[in-house]
Amino acid sequence: MSTGLTYHTYDTDHMTPAEIYGHVLAELAEERKEIVGLTADLAKSTKIGKFGSKFPHRFFNVGIAEQNLFGMAAGLALAGFIPFVSTFAVFASLRAGEQVRTDICYMNLNCKIIATHSGISFGQAGSTHHCTEDLAVMRSFPNMTVIAPADGYETANAVIACVDHPGPVYIRIGRGFEQTVYTGPDYGFQIGKAVTMHEGSDITVMAIGPCVLHAVEAAKRLKEQGISVRVLNMHTIKPIDKEAVLAAVNDTRRIITVEPHNIYGGLGSAVAETIVEAGKACRLKRLGLQDEFAIVGYTDDLYSYYKLDDNGIMEAVAEMLEVEVEEDEDWEDEI
Amino acid sequence: MPLTEQDIALLKEKAWLARRNTIQTLMWAGGGHAGGALSQIDILVALYYHYLKIDPKNPKWEDRDRVVLSKGHGGIGYAPILADVGYFDKELLKEFNHTGSPFGMHLDMLKVPGVDASTGSLGHGLSIAAGMALGARLKKKTWRVYCILGDGECHEGAVWEAAMSAAHYKLDNLTAFVDRNKHCIDGPTETVMALEPLKDKWISFGWHALVIDGHDFAQIGSAIDEALETKGRPTVIIAQTIKGKGVDFMEDDPAWHYGGIDSDKMELALKSIDRMYGKA
Numbered sequence: 016m017s018t019g020l021t022y023h024t025y026d027t028d029h030m031t032p033a034e035i036y037g038h039v040l041a042e043l044a045e046e047r048k049e050i051v052g053l054t055a056d057l058a059k060s061t062k063i064g065k066f067g068s069k070f071p072h073r074f075f076n077v078g079i080a081e082q083n084l085f086g087m088a089a090g091l092a093l094a095g096f097i098p099f100v101s102t103f104a105v106f107a108s109l110r111a112g113e114q115v116r117t118d119i120c121y122m123n124l125n126c127k128i129i130a131t132h133s134g135i136s137f138g139q140a141g142s143t144h145h146c147t148e149d150l151a152v153m154r155s156f157p158n159m160t161v162i163a164p165a166d167g168y169e170t171a172n173a174v175i176a177c178v179d180h181p182g183p184v185y186i187r188i189g190r191g192f193e194q195t196v197y198t199g200p201d202y203g204f205q206i207g208k209a210v211t212m213h214e215g216s217d218i219t220v221m222a223i224g225p226c227v228l229h230a231v232e233a234a235k236r237l238k239e240q241g242i243s244v245r246v247l248n249m250h251t252i253k254p255i256d257k258e259a260v261l262a263a264v265n266d267t268r269r270i271i272t273v274e275p276h277n278i279y280g281g282l283g284s285a286v287a288e289t290i291v292e293a294g295k296a297c298r299l300k301r302l303g304l305q306d307e308f309a310i311v312g313y314t315d316d317l318y319s320y321y322k323l324d325d326n327g328i329m330e331a332v333a334e335m336l337e338v339e340v341e342e343d344e345d346w347e348d349e350i
Numbered sequence: 351m352p353l354t355e356q357d358i359a360l361l362k363e364k365a366w367l368a369r370r371n372t373i374q375t376l377m378w379a380g381g382g383h384a385g386g387a388l389s390q391i392d393i394l395v396a397l398y399y400h401y402l403k404i405d406p407k408n409p410k411w412e413d414r415d416r417v418v419l420s421k422g423h424g425g426i427g428y429a430p431i432l433a434d435v436g437y438f439d440k441e442l443l444k445e446f447n448h449t450g451s452p453f454g455m456h457l458d459m460l461k462v463p464g465v466d467a468s469t470g471s472l473g474h475g476l477s478i479a480a481g482m483a484l485g486a487r488l489k490k491k492t493w494r495v496y497c498i499l500g501d502g503e504c505h506e507g508a509v510w511e512a513a514m515s516a517a518h519y520k521l522d523n524l525t526a527f528v529d530r531n532k533h534c535i536d537g538p539t540e541t542v543m544a545l546e547p548l549k550d551k552w553i554s555f556g557w558h559a560l561v562i563d564g565h566d567f568a569q570i571g572s573a574i575d576e577a578l579e580t581k582g583r584p585t586v587i588i589a590q591t592i593k594g595k596g597v598d599f600m601e602d603d604p605a606w607h608y609g610g611i612d613s614d615k616m617e618l619a620l621k622s623i624d625r626m627y628g629k630a
Binding site: 051072073075077078080082083085086087088089090091092093094095096113114117118121122123 | 412416458459460466467468470471473474475476477478479480481482483484485486488489507508511512514515518519
């Protein structure tokens with residue numbers, strides 16, 4: 016790995032991304048004495064408690080007080096530590112949004128926020144605990160890097176990479192129970208660099224989080240129907256991999272983004288901005304929450320209900336392939 | 351050790367200078383938080399000219415004491431002190447608030463040497479200070495953290511989240527001041543949203559709490575000495591102050607929470623300050 020650190024390859028069939036995060040952090044902290052951990056009464060839920068039980072003197076549970084959580088993390092960063100802060104995404108981005116912006120991003124502090132229960136992963140809890148706004152919020156804070164890993168392996172890679180990535184980093188993961196898309200950690204994870212999960216030339220599906228697996232499954236099924244789908248894992252939403260986006264525009268002219276987030280402000284928006292600023296026309300469909308609060312339900316049901324699963328993606332692909340796109344011979348010259 | 355008469359004489363001289371420089375900066379800036387900048391000055395003067403372990407030639411010296419001006423709008427009264435102790439050239443204050451200047455009304459730690467944390471949004475500083483104090487303990491360092499809060503700022507719930515945690519972690523290396531000038535923007539704190547009994551609130555949150563005259567150096571000094579001696583809990587010094595202290599036409603007048611002065615008004619203000627220090 017780029018950090019020179021090694022870690023165990025965890026049993027991802029039996030461990031959630033959050034559990035893997037907790038273990039990886041505990042291992043990293045063995046070597047990296049400047050790592051401290053903070054949470055606001057969610058040590059167990061976010062799994063940062065695994066670090067906490069190994070390094071109790073470097074772990075601070077500040078109680079149910081998220082504003083103070085991020086303020087104290089800023090103070091510890093100013094004192095030379097690398098704070099890892101974990102709470103639910105909705106509290107990190109909204110309840111303590113100003114502390115994250117003003118205390119951490121404005122001072123450009125070396126603070127890492129690992130937020131769990133993002134998107135609709137806490138399906139039955141309802142909208143008070145869903146978070147389909149965090150990418151929009153975090154992406155708008157200068158200095159912030161924003162990552163949404165696809166599975167446990169990628170969570171491990173992102174957590175390791177963020178330690179030596181200067182400045183604030185926001186990593187959003189789910190509540191758990193997500194299946195894995197990778198078979199191991201060695202696929203060349205790099206912050207800011209999209210990963211091609213499936214080659215294709217008819218259309219590109221760009222996804223984050225658990226939607227990456229759904230996109231890959233959809234691409235495999237569509238291949239049997241003779242449809243060639245490129246699937247990109249856009250794990251880093253900021254900075255967005257412009258090269259990968261524009262290559263997709265050039266090669267396939269049709270793009271679908273898939274994210275467990277409002278269609279405003281997240282992956283779809285970042286991709287749209289990139290395409291429009293390049294001055295290139297392309298068909299684009301953003302799958303996500305269509306500017307609404309999600310219904311309550313089992314998480315898997317919600318993915319299906321909001322058409323963020325294999326079937327939903329296949330349906331969107333079929334619809335988009337019905338639409339004609341203009342060819343542009345001068346692409347290479349103009350870009 | 352209590353301040354000697356000589357110490358107090360020096361601090362008074364520096365407070366006179368700091369008030370004058372604040373008024374001058376206010377004119378250069380075209381406006382600012384005059385009232386709160388003048389009420390906090392004696393606290394900052396006592397810290398910067400007597401108590402703090404700092405090295406202005408090496409602003410990032412790891413073992414330095416830290417100051418978090420949580421009432422960040424006091425920046426216009428803070429920057430002149432940082433200049434005078436040697437962090438930067440006083441001439442730079444002429445650019446205060448100007449377009450592209452490093453100095454805005456809320457000081458930015460990435461742009462102004464000597465500033466330990468960027469503040470301005472109320473209710474943030476005590477958490478940051480508590481994190482710094484916790485960091486000192488983890489690193490087994492003896493540096494101390496001082497945090498200056500506004501009294502109106504204590505309306506913010508986040509102040510009490512931080513107060514709870516500083517007591518919980520027994521941060522006796524953290525000292526907070528409340529600049530109790532009794533006014534927020536819209537009027538007296540007790541009319542807008544009552545803070546009293548303020549000392550009792552801090553005590554019930556687990557702090558060692560003192561109430562002093564925030565313009566009396568002997569009292570400021572002995573309160574800081576008491577904070578240095580207090581073990582196992584943080585100390586809060588509620589400094590009873592007068593908003594606009596030193597400028598007769600600003601004192602206790604909420605209209606001077608924020609305002610600008612021209613050169614005539616500046617002369618009047620400087621004369622008032624000189625009279626207060628027997629210099630006129």
